[in-house]
Amino acid sequence: MLDGFVPWPSEFAERYRRAGYWKGVSLRQLLTDRAGRHPDKIAAVDATRRVTYAELAEEADRVASGLLDLGVSSRDRVVVHLPNRIDFLTTVLALFGIGAIPVMALPGHRRDEILHLARSSDAVAYVGPDRFQGFDFRQLAREVRRDAPGMKHVVIAGEADGFTPLAELAGSAARELPPVDSSEVALLLLSGGTTGVPKLIPRTHDDYAYNISACARVVDFDDSGVYLAANPVPHNAALGCPGALGAVLLGGKAVLAANPSPDHVFPLIEQEGVTLTTLVPALALLWAEAARSTPVDMSRVTIQVGSSKFGPAAAARVSESLGCRLMNVYGIGEGLITHTRRDDPPEVVFGTEGRPVCPDDEIRIVDTEDNDVAPGETGELLTRGPYTIRGYFAAPDHNRRSFTADGFYRTGDLARMTEDGNVVIEGRLKDIIHHLGEKVSAEEVEGHVLTHPLVRDTAVVGVPDDELDERLCVFVVLTADADTERTPVTLRTIREHIRGRGLASYKLPDELIVVSDLPRTPVGKIDKKALKAARP
Incomplete structure (x- = not known):
């Protein structure tokens, strides 16, 4: 080998x-x-x-x-x-x-x-x-x-x-x-x-x-x-x-x-x-x-x-x-x-x-202590199976953190399982924003922002703030016809839109930045580190 x-x-x-x-x-x-x-x-x-x-x-x-x-x-x-x-x-x-x-x-x-x-x-x-x-x-x-x-x-x-x-x-x-x-x-x-x-x-x-x-x-x-x-x-x-x-x-x-x-x-x-x-x-x-x-x-x-x-x-x-x-x-x-x-x-x-x-494919959804959560609850997704690796190449330190003792891979993704056995991904463990004393999933807020008819793409990042723990900053890419609409896309209209979808008030954004495109890593994921660095 x-x-x-x-x-x-x-x-x-x-x-x-x-x-x-x-x-x-x-x-x-x-x-x-x-x-x-x-x-x-x-x-x-x-x-x-x-x-x-x-x-x-x-x-x-x-x-x-x-x-x-x-x-x-x-x-x-x-x-x-x-x-x-x-x-x-x-x-x-x-x-x-x-x-x-x-x-x-x-x-x-x-x-x-x-x-x-x-x-x-x-x-x-x-x-x-x-x-x-x-x-x-x-x-x-x-x-x-x-x-x-x-x-x-x-x-x-x-x-x-x-x-x-x-x-x-x-x-x-x-x-x-x-x-x-x-x-x-x-x-x-x-x-x-x-x-x-x-x-x-x-x-x-x-x-x-x-x-x-x-x-x-x-x-x-x-x-x-x-x-x-x-x-x-x-x-x-x-x-x-x-x-x-x-x-x-x-x-x-x-x-x-x-x-x-x-x-x-x-x-x-x-x-x-x-x-x-x-x-x-x-x-x-x-x-x-x-x-x-x-x-x-x-x-x-x-x-x-x-x-x-x-x-x-x-x-x-x-x-x-x-x-x-x-x-x-x-x-x-x-x-x-x-x-x-x-x-x-x-x-x-x-x-x-x-x-x-x-x-x-074996799947476990666990809490922070690696205990299996109740059906329907959210936790970290762990997995092992016939095409899931047992370790990264030549990376013993990473492997100790990324795999359980019995070979389950820690995906770092938050998930829940529906009654009919479908997986729902709720976000990343490391993509949780601490806002007003609560934990907010960036992906949850992004999903709601994307329902706005004039928003083509979006990313939510947390920005350090002395009073709010972290500010919820929303970057949006608008659709081509956004300029012709009478009601512009503003922080107020975005907040009103997602509030109308039943989102909790502590999950509403504090800041809106309109951009022409979102920076991405080579594998196509939004580069939130670059977004934070480029924020005015």
Whole structure:
């Protein structure tokens, strides 16, 4: 086993194999099987090319052979810093094929984040683009290699400028690849917190293949499905839930969007026959607003919405405006995924995060002393199961804080369970604001503010205040037609609106700031630390 990886205890591993969750097949072998069944079918599409299953498998094999020629081998870590392009898929599948481990960097990461990933994973190589969205990744690679002594190789997609061209690896003579143990670590995802540097999440071939198949089963995605990766594909939701990677491993088609703007993706949805995509709430609301002036046929599309709380009013607005099927999702890179189902009534789809995708997902909701709370009460969500990790990679101190002695992962999310077994996420343990002597959930207030017809997006933060403990400061992004309304959006009108929804007086905001957009972390979560720093 890879040093720094915390495996499942043997009795759990045996149970998951007996239940058929872990099938003993590597992720790369799944592609080989698909390519053998329908070699001429289109597997993936990006802004510049389309590839069949045979072409995708062959290119991945050649890149794998080129990596072996460079000296990259089984269990070596490689930082993959590529945007939504077919190159991303072939590189990741090539690494799977030799048992090397991609570290899933996001396109928005820069020197500090990549250096942290390189050092914490002890990466031997970096794969990135030459330029993307005006940024030169080759200079970043030079700086990271200088300060990360273990990084021996830099591979660049495009003009390599002295580094190894990815095209050169793709031109290598294919050779027989070594066998890969499906119980080994396949990839390192990044934790999605909004503070501090990301932790590395080790996912094995066995557990991630099940992650993909379980999510696909819930949304009825099979070899006839077309997945649109609108968000960055290295992120877990767009990668394997079932995501772009799942699309090609299941025999469907992956459409890799260069950016998520409605102007770019709306034509793709109709041209490529998209059936499934995954959005963060802010992007879903942006698409819904754009659809009012740019008609798009989404009658065949299912949208999974996750990453942060998506309240009932916002969900209903998106569903009605886009004419799509909406499914609410709670998912963490560490494992657990809960999902509403296709036949759920609107009150479940719009008002809960659904049920676990696996029968052996174990969930506890506990108080501050780790005692189980009564049904329907709110507490911290703990979980363990066949695709939930038992520890972060090479992070013993974090693991002592993040996992119970019997292996439950502490999500840090506040949740409650409904009578019919659906999970409702109520906020974050660390996103509680102390206001007028009471504890206020920022996500609860945000959900009410979002029901205002002129508010497209919002974030609530606590600001230190000598008299109030913390001030409730609400940032809002207004809809495009807000300027034409006779009644402007002010602190008074926001307070009146949410007071009218029955919110307690101590939860009413003290301050309103209108902004053009909300800053986000690379994984799409609102960056509240940046909001507080930018507050006038």
